[in-house]
Amino acid sequence: MMRGFDSIESMNADELLVKRKRGSKRFVVGAAVIGALFFLVGILIGFFSHETEQPIPAPPPKKLDPAQFIIENVDVNFLKNKLKNFTSQVRTSGNEGNNELADKLKSMWSDSGVDKIHTFSYNVLLSFANLTEPNKVEILNKTSGTILFTSSAFEPKLQSDERNSSTLSYNAYCPSGIVSGDAVYVNYGRVEDLEYLVKNLSLNITGQIFIARYGKIFAGNKVLNAENYNASGIILYSDPADVNQAKNKSVKPYPDSWWLPSTGITRGTVYMGTGDPMTPGYPSTDYGFYKNRSKDILPRIPCQPISYGDAMHILGNLSGHAAPTSWKGTLPIDYKVGPGYENNTELELKMTVNNYLETKQVQNVIGVIQGREEPDRYVLLGNHHDSWMYGAADPQSGNAALSQAVNIFGQLLKKGYRPRRTLVFCSWDAEEFGLIGSTEWIESNLKIVGARVVAYLNVETAALGTFTMQVATSPLLQDALYAAAKQIPSPEKEFKTLYDLWLAKSDKNLEPRLSYSLGGGSSYAAFYQQVGVSCADFHFTFNEETYPMSNYPLHHSSYDNYFSYEHYHDPEFKYAKAITQFWTTLANNIANAQLLPFNVSRFSSALKNFLTDLMSKYEELWKKNQVNLDALLSAVNNFTKATEEFESQLAAEKDLDKQPYKLRMYNDQIMQLERAFIYTGSLPAGSSSRNIIFGPSHLNFYKDSFFPGIVETMYTIEKGEDEWNQLKQQVFLATFYIQSAVQTLTWDLTL
Numbered sequence: 001m002m003r004g005f006d007s008i009e010s011m012n013a014d015e016l017l018v019k020r021k022r023g024s025k026r027f028v029v030g031a032a033v034i035g036a037l038f039f040l041v042g043i044l045i046g047f048f049s050h051e052t053e054q055p056i057p058a059p060p061p062k063k064l065d066p067a068q069f070i071i072e073n074v075d076v077n078f079l080k081n082k083l084k085n086f087t088s089q090v091r092t093s094g095n096e097g098n099n100e101l102a103d104k105l106k107s108m109w110s111d112s113g114v115d116k117i118h119t120f121s122y123n124v125l126l127s128f129a130n131l132t133e134p135n136k137v138e139i140l141n142k143t144s145g146t147i148l149f150t151s152s153a154f155e156p157k158l159q160s161d162e163r164n165s166s167t168l169s170y171n172a173y174c175p176s177g178i179v180s181g182d183a184v185y186v187n188y189g190r191v192e193d194l195e196y197l198v199k200n201l202s203l204n205i206t207g208q209i210f211i212a213r214y215g216k217i218f219a220g221n222k223v224l225n226a227e228n229y230n231a232s233g234i235i236l237y238s239d240p241a242d243v244n245q246a247k248n249k250s251v252k253p254y255p256d257s258w259w260l261p262s263t264g265i266t267r268g269t270v271y272m273g274t275g276d277p278m279t280p281g282y283p284s285t286d287y288g289f290y291k292n293r294s295k296d297i298l299p300r301i302p303c304q305p306i307s308y309g310d311a312m313h314i315l316g317n318l319s320g321h322a323a324p325t326s327w328k329g330t331l332p333i334d335y336k337v338g339p340g341y342e343n344n345t346e347l348e349l350k351m352t353v354n355n356y357l358e359t360k361q362v363q364n365v366i367g368v369i370q371g372r373e374e375p376d377r378y379v380l381l382g383n384h385h386d387s388w389m390y391g392a393a394d395p396q397s398g399n400a401a402l403s404q405a406v407n408i409f410g411q412l413l414k415k416g417y418r419p420r421r422t423l424v425f426c427s428w429d430a431e432e433f434g435l436i437g438s439t440e441w442i443e444s445n446l447k448i449v450g451a452r453v454v455a456y457l458n459v460e461t462a463a464l465g466t467f468t469m470q471v472a473t474s475p476l477l478q479d480a481l482y483a484a485a486k487q488i489p490s491p492e493k494e495f496k497t498l499y500d501l502w503l504a505k506s507d508k509n510l511e512p513r514l515s516y517s518l519g520g521g522s523s524y525a526a527f528y529q530q531v532g533v534s535c536a537d538f539h540f541t542f543n544e545e546t547y548p549m550s551n552y553p554l555h556h557s558s559y560d561n562y563f564s565y566e567h568y569h570d571p572e573f574k575y576a577k578a579i580t581q582f583w584t585t586l587a588n589n590i591a592n593a594q595l596l597p598f599n600v601s602r603f604s605s606a607l608k609n610f611l612t613d614l615m616s617k618y619e620e621l622w623k624k625n626q627v628n629l630d631a632l633l634s635a636v637n638n639f640t641k642a643t644e645e646f647e648s649q650l651a652a653e654k655d656l657d658k659q660p661y662k663l664r665m666y667n668d669q670i671m672q673l674e675r676a677f678i679y680t681g682s683l684p685a686g687s688s689s690r691n692i693i694f695g696p697s698h699l700n701f702y703k704d705s706f707f708p709g710i711v712e713t714m715y716t717i718e719k720g721e722d723e724w725n726q727l728k729q730q731v732f733l734a735t736f737y738i739q740s741a742v743q744t745l746t747w748d749l750t751l
Helices: 008-052 065-074 076-086 097-112 191-200 220-229 307-314 391-415 438-444 446-452 476-489 499-506 525-531 562-569 574-592 600-624 629-652 660-672 709-720 724-743
Strands: 116-128 134-142 147-150 178-182 183-185 211-212 232-236 302-306 347-353 356-369 374-384 421-428 453-458 467-472 534-541 694-696 703-707
Touching: 065 391, 065 574, 076 391, 076 562, 076 574, 097 116, 097 356, 097 391, 097 421, 116 183, 116 307, 116 438, 134 302, 134 307, 147 307, 178 211, 178 232, 183 307, 211 220, 211 307, 211 421, 220 232, 232 307, 232 347, 302 307, 302 347, 347 600, 347 694, 356 438, 374 391, 374 438, 374 446, 374 574, 374 660, 391 421, 391 562, 391 574, 421 438, 421 574, 438 446, 438 525, 446 525, 453 525, 453 574, 467 476, 467 499, 476 499, 476 534, 476 574, 476 600, 499 574, 525 534, 525 694, 534 574, 600 629, 600 724, 629 724, 694 709, 703 709
Parallel strands: 183 211, 211 232, 232 302, 374 421, 374 453, 453 534
Antiparallel strands: 116 356, 134 147, 134 347, 178 347, 356 421, 467 534, 694 703
16 A cells, blocks of 8 residues: 655655755765766876976996097006006016016906916026126236226115115126136127227237127127127126216206116126027927027127226226227216226236026916907917016016006906907016017917917007107008007197107108017017017107117116106106007907908008118129029019009908908908918028018117018128028028918919
């Protein structure tokens, strides 16, 4: 039944109540929707406002630029600290200080993060002075035996923080012995100096004791010349004309400047060979056959270095002819040649040399960073760690630079950079005795070196001075050197790059001045002259026109220490920094280039110039003696044409990076080019090189002869010997090897 209402009013109220209930539902739903919308908007506003508050994302990391990294990370403080540490002891090969330094290098390089560290040890024959019986030179009365003068065995300490010298002055490999005789002054001891005495002055110098000043030629050549002129012994000294050239006479020598003081003594080897004298031509391994040939190849007469203060006592009262003007140094004496003493026939010289030979272990330290694509192709950086005394300039400034290079490449390795080819860092031992460490290592690894080494880059000294860069190089590396120099900031503000500085100080040449004469004076010698590896050697130097010296004044003396380097060679170390940047950059450029940055046309240009020089001297004489010049000229022309065609062919190549075998072929042709000039036999006596084109001069081991076999033979002919058949043979060999080099640059084998 239907529910009833009390009245009409009550019915309307119920209807109203129903309507209100329905309206409330709509309101709640609408409010909910609106609230939800507000909530959603709030979330969106919060979300987007939260997003805009986030930091701006960092840009992607900058791609590593190894070249720029090298330049920015060569550190002056690193170089200073390492040099100070390396010069804290005497580092003569075979002593505790040198062994300690080798161990230190091994540890330090290992910490740098290189892939491998090796120590190669060899037992070799070294030469030492007798500490209990020092060598000496005396002036005495030969009748009474009274000693009037005795030379100093040590260099005295000249400043407060300097260490007392415990290393005797001596010339390595000179034999022991006691000789007496009259003194004869022989200037620099060159062949022309001795010929002047014998031919121009008609002096009998047989059996006398020569006294020669250092400079112009290698000390070993001076001793050899003295032997050939039958001297009983030879004394070497550094004349102040060569080592104390201060333009301002108020400038005092060391420790007030870099000039050698009157107490300074220049040590050094006089061994004319390279490598262990007991094993010439093969390595001094544990299983090697040691044949004592030292008597055949070592000096035969005593030799002793003295200071110029002591030399003044010997030279000051000589009798005989006045020395020629060009022979006169700057000692306060009248330079005469002797023999003997003025107004006193009772005086004579007596030399007592107590050197001894001893087999010692030497060790090379070798660090390796494996190449990523061509691990069997090696770029070598080398220096040596042994020194005659503290050796701040030679070699420890170079050693500090090498250690910096190792450190930088180690950092790059940790950052993921690995060069295309393998880098090998070499710290040689016993270099000062006769390039022993490097030569023994090459002899031990001869086949690998010949087949795999792309280039050897040597720095013996970082900075001898602050004038310009001095470079000796294979012609093939010339353009690579220039390219690297253009990448390096100049150490002097008035120039932009190292190249600009180098060019500006090259006598207005169109290109920076460099030399193709490497000679035999440092560790590159066996690489270049025995194997045919392309080599370069470089350092900063002084102005040689202002100061025409053979070397820096404190060379091989106890005063070549950290104090002298820091104060006089490179006070701010900015030139050592520039050389380190240059060296490391050059090595990286060669190691990482797809196509080796060598220019074969540079070699043919050099070859043409060498031949032109020979022809200007000897052409008429050769024609008169039926020497076949046409074939030699033809070979040089063929070689020039081959290099030009090779360079054109390279320039026309496209996408070599996509043709790895072809790229490898081109690189091998470039790398092997200089090997083509290595003679399998022996060049004429007097030449220690197997390189047909380059070899140390028999007159000066420090300088090259170009076409050494021809030059050495012509020397004997000009001395009156009939060696024309030998000359014809040498011309034939040069012709044959140049023509063979042509084939190195071609694809076809001509049968």
